[in-house]
Amino acid sequence: MDVNQYMDMFIDESKEHLQHMNDILLVLEKNPEDEKELNELFRIAHTIKGMSGTMGFNHVLNLTHQMENVMDLVRNHKLKVTGDVVDLLFDCLDQLEQYIIKIENDQSEGENVSNDLIQELQLLTKNKASTDDIGVAEEKKIDVGLIISQDITNSKSIEVDEFVAGMIKKAIDKEYNIYNLKIILNAKCMLKSARAYIIFSTLEKMAEIIHANPSIEDIEDEKFDDSFELIVITKKNKEDIMTEMNTISEIDDIIYTEMTDENIVFQQDDQENATDEIKITDGNENVLEKVKSDEDSPKRSKTGKTVRVDIDRLDNLMNLVSELIIIKTRLEDAHQMTQQKSISDTTEQLERITTSLHDAVMKVRMVPIERVFNRFPRMVRDLSKDLGKDIHLQMSGEDTEVDRTVIDEIGDPLIHLIRNAIDHGIEDRETRIRNHKDQEGTLNLIAYPDGNSVVIEVQDDGKGIDIEKVKIKALDKGLLSEAQSQLIEDKEVIQFLFHPGFSTADKVSDLSGRGVGLDVVKTKIETLGGIVEVESQPMKGTRFIIRLPLTLAIIQALLVHVGDEKYAIPLNNIREITTIQEENIRKVQGKEVVLFRQTTLPILRLADLLSVEGLHERESDEEFTVVIINHGDKTFGLVVDALIGQQEVVIKSLGRYLATIKGIAGATILGNGTVALIVDTNSFL
Amino acid sequence: MSQLDQKQNSTIDQYVIFRLQEESYGVSIHYVEIIEKVSVITRVPNAAPYIMGVINLRGEIVPVVNLRQMFDLEEASITDESRIIILSVDDIIIGLMTDSSSEVLTIPQQDIENSSGVLSDVEISAIKGIGKVGERMIMMLDIHKILGFKNQESTERSFEH
Numbered sequence: 089m090d091v092n093q094y095m096d097m098f099i100d101e102s103k104e105h106l107q108h109m110n111d112i113l114l115v116l117e118k119n120p121e122d123e124k125e126l127n128e129l130f131r132i133a134h135t136i137k138g139m140s141g142t143m144g145f146n147h148v149l150n151l152t153h154q155m156e157n158v159m160d161l162v163r164n165h166k167l168k169v170t171g172d173v174v175d176l177l178f179d180c181l182d183q184l185e186q187y188i189i190k191i192e193n194d195q196s197e198g199e200n201v202s203n204d205l206i207q208e209l210q211l212l213t214k215n216k217a218s219t220d221d222i223g224v225a226e227e228k229k230i231d232v233g234l235i236i237s238q239d240i241t242n243s244k245s246i247e248v249d250e251f252v253a254g255m256i257k258k259a260i261d262k263e264y265n266i267y268n269l270k271i272i273l274n275a276k277c278m279l280k281s282a283r284a285y286i287i288f289s290t291l292e293k294m295a296e297i298i299h300a301n302p303s304i305e306d307i308e309d310e311k312f313d314d315s316f317e318l319i320v321i322t323k324k325n326k327e328d329i330m331t332e333m334n335t336i337s338e339i340d341d342i343i344y345t346e347m348t349d350e351n352i353v354f355q356q357d358d359q360e361n362a363t364d365e366i367k368i369t370d371g372n373e374n375v376l377e378k379v380k381s382d383e384d385s386p387k388r389s390k391t392g393k394t395v396r397v398d399i400d401r402l403d404n405l406m407n408l409v410s411e412l413i414i415i416k417t418r419l420e421d422a423h424q425m426t427q428q429k430s431i432s433d434t435t436e437q438l439e440r441i442t443t444s445l446h447d448a449v450m451k452v453r454m455v456p457i458e459r460v461f462n463r464f465p466r467m468v469r470d471l472s473k474d475l476g477k478d479i480h481l482q483m484s485g486e487d488t489e490v491d492r493t494v495i496d497e498i499g500d501p502l503i504h505l506i507r508n509a510i511d512h513g514i515e516d517r518e519t520r521i522r523n524h525k526d527q528e529g530t531l532n533l534i535a536y537p538d539g540n541s542v543v544i545e546v547q548d549d550g551k552g553i554d555i556e557k558v559k560i561k562a563l564d565k566g567l568l569s570e571a572q573s574q575l576i577e578d579k580e581v582i583q584f585l586f587h588p589g590f591s592t593a594d595k596v597s598d599l600s601g602r603g604v605g606l607d608v609v610k611t612k613i614e615t616l617g618g619i620v621e622v623e624s625q626p627m628k629g630t631r632f633i634i635r636l637p638l639t640l641a642i643i644q645a646l647l648v649h650v651g652d653e654k655y656a657i658p659l660n661n662i663r664e665i666t667t668i669q670e671e672n673i674r675k676v677q678g679k680e681v682v683l684f685r686q687t688t689l690p691i692l693r694l695a696d697l698l699s700v701e702g703l704h705e706r707e708s709d710e711e712f713t714v715v716i717i718n719h720g721d722k723t724f725g726l727v728v729d730a731l732i733g734q735q736e737v738v739i740k741s742l743g744r745y746l747a748t749i750k751g752i753a754g755a756t757i758l759g760n761g762t763v764a765l766i767v768d769t770n771s772f773l
Numbered sequence: 774m775s776q777l778d779q780k781q782n783s784t785i786d787q788y789v790i791f792r793l794q795e796e797s798y799g800v801s802i803h804y805v806e807i808i809e810k811v812s813v814i815t816r817v818p819n820a821a822p823y824i825m826g827v828i829n830l831r832g833e834i835v836p837v838v839n840l841r842q843m844f845d846l847e848e849a850s851i852t853d854e855s856r857i858i859i860l861s862v863d864d865i866i867i868g869l870m871t872d873s874s875s876e877v878l879t880i881p882q883q884d885i886e887n888s889s890g891v892l893s894d895v896e897i898s899a900i901k902g903i904g905k906v907g908e909r910m911i912m913m914l915d916i917h918k919i920l921g922f923k924n925q926e927s928t929e930r931s932f933e934h
Contacts, residue, residue: 698819743834751818762812
């Protein structure tokens with residue numbers, strides 16, 4: 089079989105599964121009892137094993153097989169999820185990732201480097217009996233044997249775990265009906281799992297399925313013969329259920345067993361918990377609620393299910409839209425000339441179509457920022473472990489959508505900011521206690537849409553930026569003079585952090601503090617058309633605010649005349665447009681400024697910046713049209729010859745040959761088919 | 774891959790011929806995408822002097838190189854005959870402004886001589902040889918040089934003696 093055509097799919101899906109595995113391990117580390125996650129973990133390992141086997145990647149197969157063995161023990165409560173187990177599984181995960189990357193690059197998994205891990209995993213499976221001495225802090229897992237006795241002679245035992253047993257007890261207390269259903273499917277039934285699915289969904293309308301044998305996963309995978317058993321809790325009676333179930337075809341028989349107080353005997357396998365009756369009931373309150381809330385929010389299963397679209401196809405679609413927009417603009421021009429109603433109708437309709445097409449395409453390109461965020465929990469975990477700091481990462485707004493291009497580019501800057509916060513921002517345990525702070529530092533990662541932009545905040549509750557230290561450093565580096573340092577505002581001092589080669593860290597660590605950081609972050613964000621701001625309070629913490637445009641491909645722009653040429657200025661950088669008198673322009677240190685609204689506004693002439701020739705001579709009392717540009721907290725006026733108007737423009741790159749031209753961010757095509765350049769106002773700062 | 778080899782083999786000796794200042798130049802057809810009439814060219818500020826500007830080629834922005842500037846020839850105005858030859862080299866698309874272009878010639882490798890002696894310094898670096906077709910002399914462009922690439926193979930070839 090030629091498997092190469094499935095290679096991309098294999099790599100994509102493996103990556104998705106590994107990410108998912110990573111998420112689950114993080115959950116399990118905090119909450120080792122989470123049954124649902126354990127099962128999911130097992131399922132993922134199993135899937136990867138199957139996929140890699142099909143593709144002929146034996147090292148991956150062997151490793152996942154051993155992982156599966158360990159997880160199976162865990163799942164069956166024969167092994168406890170201790171810190172060591174999680175660490176080992178994380179190591180395996182990293183190794184799997186290495187293999188997948190290797191496969192992606194070389195189409196082969198390379199040398200077998202996972203023998204050590206496999207041995208450790210095997211050790212774990214062999215020593216399962218002696219693992220009791222590990223993980224003292226872990227909650228004890230109890231196997232509960234459930235015996236339903238219909239009469240003295242015919243009693244059967246169902247093994248359920250603590251959760252289910254708890255739920256049954258609870259349900260009995262609340263006078264729900266509990267049934268054990270043995271469903272026997274017709275031997276000729278073709279799609280057993282689909283049939284089972286119908287049964288589940290029918291039952292779920294009136295009851296809650298709390299236990300299945302074999303497990304629901306196995307049933308869905310058709311890993312059962314002709315029958316399976318379910319335990320359901322319901323308010324309905326047996327007859328109601330029977331009527332409903334009888335509507336489903338291909339069921340040979342259903343054996344109903346009512347479980348009541350009288351016929352259930354709880355039996356505990358675990359001797360050491362034999363006297364622990366009260367503890368179980370106590371725990372049950374939470375368990376029942378927890379299980380409930382899990383079912384209320386089936387969020388986990390929804391994530392990661394994405395439609396993969398070839399980026400080339402998207403770009404093509406994007407081009408079509410841009411053509412449409414061009415035609416729209418052309419029609420708008422024609423409309424002004426002819427004034428016919430039919431044309432205006434057409435234009436309106438075309439405008440509607442293009443707007444919705446634009447939206448539709450944009451949505452296809454939009455990806456939840458989760459894709460970037462989901463690697464951070466692991467990173468924060470590893471870093472805080474390395475540094476011996478207690479750090480709690482709180483993320484919100486993971487479903488905020490941003491353009492695909494942004495997703496690919498924003499990861500590194502964010503990693504840098506997070507490392508900075510962990511390394512420099514949040515203090516170590518002792519310092520925090522001394523300063524009467526929570527021993528555990530908090531790192532907030534927040535994303536939210538705000539008008540036409542997306543805001544990402546990285547917030548820590550650490551020691552904040554030491555303004556004095558930055559000042560001294562700036563003096564050292566000659567960025568600031570003694571006199572200036574007395575007057576300068578804190579806000580401006582912080583800006584020095586974004587200078588190339590600037591670092592206030594006393595000691596250089598592996599993580600950050602090499603002084604090659606924040607300037608790179610700033611540059612990267614700015615190339616994406618965004619801005620970075622910093623807010624910092626001593627002892628309270630630091631907040632980095634990244635503001636990015638929602639889409640990179642189509643923007644609103646102001647078209648202006650400079651000499652005979654037309655230029656587009658992105659609207660999101662424009663604060664306002666005004667006129668000023670030539671005579672009001674003053675020269676300060678050789679630079680032109682004007683007093684505007686009680687502040688000094690630097691004035692730049694676009695014609696000079698872009699060396700436009702053929703300007704007509706100006707008279708001294710002439711008025712200038714000034715476009716006031718705002719970048720973060722910097723403002724300046726840009727003198728243009730005339731305004732043409734606001735327009736939606738499609739940003740096109742100048743191509744690789746003209747990669748970077750100072751002052752120009754790109755180009756766009758106007759209604760008449762000519763090219764207008766987009767001014768990069770950022771480069772004039 | 775084999776398809777591309779085949780294409781290269783059958784077209785390797787074919788050159789698109791264009792004229793600049795009464796001289797004929799040739800560029801391997803392998804790189805030529807299309808030959809366009811001159812449309813509106815938008816000047817790009819702060820770009821190299823030999824960049825005339827950019828044009829809109831069916832939705833793509835394509836920079837146009839002024840070969841006259843590059844070869845130190847007299848500036849000439851654009852006429853009805855003027856053509857922009859659109860080249861695609863290693864994913865880079867550029868246009869060459871020429872006085873005219875209307876033929877494709879097959880010039881076998883053995884009819885191309887190296888170009889020392891007759892050409893100016895600027896030209897030498899961009900011309901990799903002179904092709905002879907009957908009485909005509911055709912200067913063969915080294916595209917990688919025009920794009921400012923340090924292409925090992927073409928460097929060797931243009932300085933071979």
